[in-house]
Amino acid sequence: MFAERCGVKKLTQYNYEKSERHPDAGYLIAAKALGVDLNYVMTGERSDEASALDVVRDEEEATLLTTFRHIPGETREVAQRTLAAMAEKKAARHRA
Template identity: 50%
Template structure:
């Protein structure tokens, strides 16, 4: 029995190490990956530490994020997995109280990005070259999006429509907000959190605001 326990511990540790490496390859923080597959940060930590073994439901959801299951479970790399997934670049965003880091030319820095299944993107008619991932910062969209949430942004859809969430660049900030076009070229910018007042921007008289794209999915949906 003792030898069996040692073998089991060794097996779990190997799976945990490979699980951690795969999560990092996909560009997820530990808490974010756990949330995406429906477990707590503590459970994710225990899986990676080898203290617990992931169940089938967890592994199925992890595979949908781009995790190489064959590698995690067996230690053998699935060379075909790269053909089924594509990396979407990430941009750092803050919804309030600060500015995102910018390059010398004023463009936001790209982070490592996240991997998405090509089938998942095609089913939603999303073109990978036009997508980016944004991490929400702040509380202005609470009840819909929360601090630390990651959202997928379609940069092809830049014409604001009522009821949809968009990523905006205003000056040196990236904002995640509800947007609506009003008569006369006025853009109304609204937060989900009622503590933040709505405001209007006259697009004809400013070059300080740009619609980056529409939020088409959040961390909880992929």
């Protein structure tokens, strides 16, 4: 559940969505880590970063993204760490 992943209870999330309460910085940081475009949440306008994320270069990237979206959260974290480590390893080779 989104509320839990942001560190709040379901009722708190409901209150945020109904504008009865405003989220604190910790909640917003957690939401951003989950991919929420905070600029859009605050202003209704997408940030350049979010627009860039909406672009998929080819079918291979589309397949990767679709697969990623359908795996459970814990598996996503493993996939993210694995891909980040592989990218860093490649970057380190290029720096050497």
